[in-house]
Amino acid sequence: MITGILFFDVMAVLVISTSIGMLVSRNAVYSALFLVLNFASVAVLYVTLGAPFIAMAQVTVYAGAIMILFLFVIMLLGAERLEGESTIRGQRLFGGLLAVILLGELTWMAVFQSGLSPAALTMPASDFAGPTQIGLTLFNTYLLPFEVTSFILLVAIIGAIILTKTDNIGKRIIRPGKD
Amino acid sequence: MLNDYLPIIILLVLATVLGFLVLIIGALFGPRRPTQRKAAPYESGMIPYGPGTRRISVRYYLVAVLFILFDIETVFFLPWAVVFRQLGWFALIEMLVFIGILLIGFVYVWKKGALEWE
Numbered sequence: 696m697i698t699g700i701l702f703f704d705v706m707a708v709l710v711i712s713t714s715i716g717m718l719v720s721r722n723a724v725y726s727a728l729f730l731v732l733n734f735a736s737v738a739v740l741y742v743t744l745g746a747p748f749i750a751m752a753q754v755t756v757y758a759g760a761i762m763i764l765f766l767f768v769i770m771l772l773g774a775e776r777l778e779g780e781s782t783i784r785g786q787r788l789f790g791g792l793l794a795v796i797l798l799g800e801l802t803w804m805a806v807f808q809s810g811l812s813p814a815a816l817t818m819p820a821s822d823f824a825g826p827t828q829i830g831l832t833l834f835n836t837y838l839l840p841f842e843v844t845s846f847i848l849l850v851a852i853i854g855a856i857i858l859t860k861t862d863n864i865g866k867r868i869i870r871p872g873k874d
Numbered sequence: 875m876l877n878d879y880l881p882i883i884i885l886l887v888l889a890t891v892l893g894f895l896v897l898i899i900g901a902l903f904g905p906r907r908p909t910q911r912k913a914a915p916y917e918s919g920m921i922p923y924g925p926g927t928r929r930i931s932v933r934y935y936l937v938a939v940l941f942i943l944f945d946i947e948t949v950f951f952l953p954w955a956v957v958f959r960q961l962g963w964f965a966l967i968e969m970l971v972f973i974g975i976l977l978i979g980f981v982y983v984w985k986k987g988a989l990e991w992e
Contacts, residue, residue, distance in 0.1 A: 742879060752949050760942045767938050771930050830953030834965045841950070842968070845975040848943050852979035855943070856986050859936040 703743065709736040723769045727762060734758040746824035936988055947976050 710733060717729035734757045741750035833841050915922050954969050983989060 748953065756942075756945060756949060760945045764935075764938045764942060767935055771932075771935060826953045826956040830957035831960070833950075833953055834957065834961050834968060838968060842971060842975075844950070845947075845972045848947060849975055849979040851943050852940065852976075852983060855936055855939040856983060856988055859932045859939075859988075 699743070703740075706736055706739050706743070710740065724766065727765050727769060730765070731758050731762050734762070744824070748826040748829055749824060933991070940983060940988065943979075944976075947973075 713729050713733040713736060717726045717733060720726040720729060734753060738750040738753040738758070741747075741753060950972065951969075954965060958965060
């Protein structure tokens with residue numbers, strides 16, 4: 696119990712410090728690498744919550760594939776370095792204010808609404824959200840959302856093609872006799 | 875519960891230690907006599923010219939996006955495969971519908987020539 700809480704504390708510090716590191720870094724590539732660390736430590740939190748499948752998906756899909764895409768965009772655009780201080784006026788003040796409000800809300804929820812009962816701190820069973828549980832829930836209760844997911848992926852595929860396949864259309868206009 | 879993950883933690887620690895060890899050994903014992911030629915950015919042995927960043931085709935991005943989309947598709951296979959014997963035919967048909975819809979996308983990608991690299 697105590698080791699569990701201690702472990703959670705260490706992971707929480709890691710999660711928060713990597714997210715701050717991501718925000719503070721002046722080099723976008725460093726930010727992306729901090730985000731990888733953040734995803735990895737959140738994956739560890741998922742494991743402690745008894746959701747190993749979500750943790751693995753977090754590592755392979757988020758820390759793997761999506762981070763590749765982020766680095767791609769950063770490097771393709773050559774946006775590694777932030778250009779000085781070009782913020783909107785009062786942006787920092789407004790952001791800080793919103794952060795304080797959010798923190799207050801969360802504290803209020805945690806302390807006054809839930810009462811921080813010890814039952815909230817007990818860890819769920821290790822197969823609480825294992826692949827078996829997820830599979831059974833996905834194919835029984837959430838069948839329609841699952842099928843809708845495939846349509847969303849289809850729309851994304853078509854969107855990606857339409858957004859990026861402009862160069863071929865241009866070529867066809869320039870050289871009509873080459874077909 | 876977390877004891878099951880002990881090998882992964884050992885692997886992580888070993889990998890981190892090894893990484894730092896290589897850096898430390900290199901810093902301690904490696905000679906450092908930089909010349910202008912050695913410090914120049916390496917470009918296949920040719921003399922570098924022009925800026926390091928140039929415009930890159932948007933196709934790389936398309937490939938990355940398509941990879942992620944089909945990656946997410948495969949993520950759904952694992953929970954299905956785990957409970958396949960429990961759910962049987964119904965889940966198989968559901969999965970075939972799922973794959974069928976994405977197969978339309980795959981055929982579209984193929985027909986559009988997005989998988990070809992001229």
